[in-house]
Amino acid sequence: MTYILQTQVGRSSIDFHIQTTFLYDELTARFRSFKASENLEAPDIQVEVYDFYGKPFDDGPVEIQENGDEYVYIRADYKLETSSDYSQAKIYVHDDLALKHALINLYSSWLIHRCAGLLIHSSCVVENDRAWMFAGPSGAGKSTVADLSDPRPILSDEATLLLFEQDGSITIHDSPFRSEMEEACELPSSPLAGIHFLIQSQDVRRVGIRKGDALISLLDKIFYWEHNKLETAKMIALCKQAVESVPAYELYFQKNDAFWGVIS
Amino acid sequence: MTILADQTLLKQKNIETAELDGEWLLLNINTHAITKVNELGGYIWSILPEYPTVTELAEKVHSEYGVEMEVVLNDVQAFVEMLIEAGLIIHA
Numbered sequence: 310m311t312y313i314l315q316t317q318v319g320r321s322s323i324d325f326h327i328q329t330t331f332l333y334d335e336l337t338a339r340f341r342s343f344k345a346s347e348n349l350e351a352p353d354i355q356v357e358v359y360d361f362y363g364k365p366f367d368d369g370p371v372e373i374q375e376n377g378d379e380y381v382y383i384r385a386d387y388k389l390e391t392s393s394d395y396s397q398a399k400i401y402v403h404d405d406l407a408l409k410h411a412l413i414n415l416y417s418s419w420l421i422h423r424c425a426g427l428l429i430h431s432s433c434v435v436e437n438d439r440a441w442m443f444a445g446p447s448g449a450g451k452s453t454v455a456d457l458s459d460p461r462p463i464l465s466d467e468a469t470l471l472l473f474e475q476d477g478s479i480t481i482h483d484s485p486f487r488s489e490m491e492e493a494c495e496l497p498s499s500p501l502a503g504i505h506f507l508i509q510s511q512d513v514r515r516v517g518i519r520k521g522d523a524l525i526s527l528l529d530k531i532f533y534w535e536h537n538k539l540e541t542a543k544m545i546a547l548c549k550q551a552v553e554s555v556p557a558y559e560l561y562f563q564k565n566d567a568f569w570g571v572i573s
Numbered sequence: 574m575t576i577l578a579d580q581t582l583l584k585q586k587n588i589e590t591a592e593l594d595g596e597w598l599l600l601n602i603n604t605h606a607i608t609k610v611n612e613l614g615g616y617i618w619s620i621l622p623e624y625p626t627v628t629e630l631a632e633k634v635h636s637e638y639g640v641e642m643e644v645v646l647n648d649v650q651a652f653v654e655m656l657i658e659a660g661l662i663i664h665a
Contacts, residue, residue, distance in 0.1 A: 520593035525607055528600075541602050542589050549591045 319482040324352040329360040340485035362401035373536040395419035417532040426472035428532040435462040440481040440499040445507035466490040510561035523557030581665035
């Protein structure tokens, strides 16, 4: 391997062994919130990354195979081979999109396996030292909300990194898995205040929803590819823990920043 | 479908439950279906392993809630049929 990159995401350390300059540049640029690890202990996750795999993403599914003690995730543009505890992995990618997706896949699985947290398809913005999450289906306005929230700190615009603390509280950490707003957040983390499910509308209002409905809405926003029933059960339990901890709302919003008036 | 009052009922495997705000969500990991039931439905679901027939369930609900036995029996029968239709329980 040509390059080594020691990094930190949330509370976990990740060591990359990287085959090519292109991939090294992608990792150091895209995941610039990573910092050089200062401890000498073994990393939580060790990843080898290889280039020249497959073809461009073709909207096809991720196929998952179980081979003895490892899982293999295959998509047209990447292959991810991981140990069953997700701490040792090899990733073969076609391009930068494939690299990001494969890493989201691996890291999300690692978080759920350890009941440490979740990666959620959403944006997250800090207002008065508290993090507000904005989730919704594709096109609902997650990244628009982040864009309209300037100059507030943006912890995520695509994949929110949610971690459970030992005291049961929830912290949102600066996400390296971004789509457009690539600038790293000036804050490393912020406590979660609440979850909004976005609905585009002519008026601006916020409606509290029951926790059962929040759980149903949250389940399909998790970056999770079903491959093992125990892991699926863990994912459901973590979602339940999240909606029990903070309030959830439907946020009806127009494409302007008036929605902050009904939040804070 | 009519369930005989004394047929033994079993919870389907791989059903996760979540009780939130007095509502119960029954999540079938095999089919990804989610069934929402009220507090009484959740109570019946929770005692089903100990009282695995319609008759036993109805007697328990009758003694806990004091509702007329005939009414309880009809309601429990309808609820159990719904759970079977939703793939959440099976006959032993």
